[in-house]
Amino acid sequence: MSDDVIYEIENLRLSFPDMAHKPLFGAAPRIEILKGIDMRIARGDVVGIVGGSGSGKSTLGRAMIRLLEPDSGSIRFNGQDITHLEETALRPMRRRFQMIFQDPMSSLNPRQTVGSIIAGPLKLQGFDRVSARVDQALDHVGLPRRFRSRYPHELSGGQRQRVGIARAIATEPDFILADEIVSGLDVSSQAQVLNLLEQLVRELGLTLAFISHDLSVIRRLCQRTMVLYRGEVVEYRDTRALFEAPEAEYTRELLDAIPLPDLEQVWA
């Protein structure tokens, strides 16, 4: 049923100008980051997007929520083509797709309190009972309400990332993009954040795209997994199938390279 598809991405291409090789006059040559991505995300899915550095996974994410504009191809969100939509037209839709960023130190404005950071999107999107919703969001991510008056630098890494999550879920979006959100955390806070995310997915029925370089984390959280390599989809399948019987050579390589915390796996 097409109603159930939240994202429909076809032949998506995106490139950046290569300023290092720009001639004196005229346009710079372009470096292709995404080379024709096809992808569908159904409502309620948790999709993992994995790849090494330079795979284009973050670029894909930022194109999906239209922080970047693709060169060609199409992105349909809830059936609406948003590929080249103007920012003014996107703005009212923004509450329906939110993002959690990799580095909470950079993604939380250092001169705003936690309360106003979470309230920001709510106010902009014209929600009522903003204060109550902020409290509710803090409850959801397991932060005490008194944290509203704290500044980001007064929190620990895990707590900051929870603020990022609270801000993203506050507007009750249809879709959330999480870009490498646990890669900067210690394993103990990583486990906490992952558990929290899993619980929110269950409770709020979130649709989530989870970008990571770490396949172990993906297996835990996601139903479907896409493996990217240099801007192309290597494999996009059911997570379990992908892990148990990888089809692509690159996926196999990636899986083999993960050091498992046990002595059964031996590297020759």
Next chain:
Amino acid sequence: MTLIRRILLRLLTTAITLFGVAVIVFFVIRVVPGNPVAMMLPPGATDDDIARLKALYGLDKTIPEQFLIWLGGVLHGDFGTSITTRQPVLSLVLSRLPATIELSIMALVIAMIIGGALALTGTRKRGTKVEGTIDVTNGVALSVPDFLWGLVLILLFGVLWPIFHISGRISPSIDLPFSTNFYLFESVLRLRFDIWADLVSHMFMPSLALAIPLAAIIAQLLKQSLKETMHLDYVTLARTKGYDENHVITREALPNAVLPTLTLIGVQFTFLIGGTVIIERLFSYEGLGNMAIDAVINRDLPLIQGIVILFALIFTAVNLVVDLTYAALNPRLRNG
């Protein structure tokens, strides 16, 4: 970005900048309320006088026309004739330029020596009282401009402990055997160290006044840059290899720390050159800046235009040289 492309791009922007400066000086003098001709003539001049003078300097034409005529002249090396001295602007300006160049370079050298020494000492003694003292001294030196340092120096070395000359470039009693106006430079070449000493005694205070704020900036920027570099892994690695702190600072960190400070110091050096205008006035030093102030007071329009353009040329040239040096020293750009 290749080096050639970088050079071409910089030359292009430099040309635009110089043109912009020329336009602005030219029009500020003419468009802003106040009649330049009236400024030039003594009170009580007749309308006839005014008309004659206007015709003489081409001021009866429209302003864009005047500009084109002037620009045409400039492109042929003709900057017009000074109103007060009736001499070609170009030769007047060139006769004073060496004095200002010598003063600026001397100040730059002093600033680099003091600033570099402070930055290295501060880095070597980081975390101690020495570093704290250097930081506080820097803060004071930085926030007080050259003009005030000049006055302080006059009081110190002109009045309290009068060991230096407080005005002029050279003692009038000295017979100059030189063929250029680069007195300091030529005195060394001709081994006339008596004259050299007299020149230095005159230049010491103005150049020090100019140097103090720049030295503080160099010390601050370089120390900051060193501090960041000292945290990088290659510096740690050098330590574990058995090198001592001095080697680590001067051989490993310094070459990389100097590079980012270089461009900033370039801009600051142009500020220093700009500062010569008032410092030369303060110490009655016969350079370009002193001449410029006289030109403004005497409403000598062609001379003012010439001097401002020359300053702009020097500033942009300094920035260009700094930029290219940066590119040449940076292996990333050299091979890129």
Next chain:
Amino acid sequence: MSFLTIENLNARVGTAPILRDVSLSVEAGEVRGLVGESGAGKSMIGKAVLGTLPTAVEIESGRIVLDGEDLQALKPRDRRRVIGAKAALIPQDPLTALNPSRRVGPQITNRLVDILGWTRADAGHRAAELLDEVSIPDPERVMRAYPHELSGGMRQRILIASAFAAEPKLIIADEPTTALDVTVQKQILRLIRQMQARHGTALLFVTHDLGVVSKVCQSLTVLFGGMVLEDTRVEQFFARPGHPYSAALLAATPKYTDPDASLTPVPDAVIAGVEAEIEAHDRMHGHV
């Protein structure tokens, strides 16, 4: 024979202790993992051995014996020489660990020439040999290159070659693969292991990743708050961790082959327990 022995090492920043009675040893040919989360003090131990502690950190007491030399007893100049000759570092970030304004070759050979008194020619041959050993094609060309012309994995290989250049007794690897992609990480970890085995070096491997520990180390030391919680063989550790915190850490580490085992965050009770241990330790040693 023990190439590195640390006995009751205490260090502090101001009045705050950051290393608490740390003792450990690394034998010839042994790879010991130094494991802990951020703030555990694992990197500080490596820095203390190599003499690269930040100026704010002060070593209060304890002994560091490197191949029979008591480092604390030496004059700073001699200490540097001993460390330079007997120990080496494989740093974390290959992108900042090579001096960007110098060619690669001299950065491998400078220790040999300046500190150990080799001739330039000998050092050059040695460097080429080592680059070949770490599977870098065309060593002569690479030695003339600037770091920015090489990839991250390539630079890490060069740093490994450089660490082995003077045949050190001890190598400290400080999170050497954290900045790399997993596929590159695997190659680099294997390379480090091979080189270590071939040269019989003692290796102290600082890491936060228990997966990496299981692939590289024979023994490990678990740290929390600058205190050693457990010191054990890997077989023992992965079969039955000896400290509740170790067990919790292991349970929190994701493992894709076992998706149903839910990731268990380190329980607050465990943290509270460790913190109580630390407090007890500080009371006993007169810190408040």
Next chain:
Amino acid sequence: MADARGLVKRRAGARLWLSAGWLVLLVLVALFAPLLAPQDPLMQDLFAARLPPFWASGADPNFPLGTDSLGRDVLSRIMYGARVALSVALIAGILTCVIGSVLGLIAGYFRGWPDVVISRLVDIWMAFPPVLFSILLIAVMGTGLGSIIIAVVVIDWTRFARVIRAEAMSQGAMDYVASAQVSGRKRFSIMLTEILPNVMPTIVVLLTLEMGIAVIVEAILSFVNLSISTDDPTWGSMIAEGRLSIHQAWWVLVFPLIALFLTVLSLSQLGEGLKDRFDPVLR
């Protein structure tokens, strides 16, 4: 490390209170100059010319800091001179700050053609020797307080534009800006609510620095005889006079110089001190 931080804080605190103290004193003196000044600052008395300050022999207690070569009271002239100095500092400083910061923010955050235009203008401005440019402007516009203020603004807006542009650019690359965009905030609003608060500390530091510079510019213009009318007492004109009679009456130069020195120093330290004290991120 805890101790070192405390030390830095104490020093920063002392710096803030000392500089604020001097500036408050100066403002009070300027406001109440007619009540506080022992003499009429313009009154000349050739019989009382070049009287030394109170502690020297031959001093007159009616002229505590001595008199200049026309017999005018140095202390009273410094007090009245503070009025000019502070007016210029306040008005010119704030105007320059507002204009320069707005242009810098726009160029740094919006990039594109506004950045090209503004950056090119800054480049051109940077090629002018500032002192000469200000003297030239005053010569063209005529002397007076208004002209001085205009000259400072016209010349120094680039100082703000340059620095704020660079700051806005680096802040603009942070993810909290992307996050605001994802929240649906308009670009202009992002500039004001997200970027501006983060460049504010820099703006405050630059503003106090600029106030100091404005005071100096006024002094320099007075020094070359191009400031306010020659009769009004200003620190610059006092310094110019003192420079001439330096061997006969050093105090005519020294006291206004001290006032100027302390004011400029206090202003620059005030900005840094305020930043350390009130920035939530540093506090």
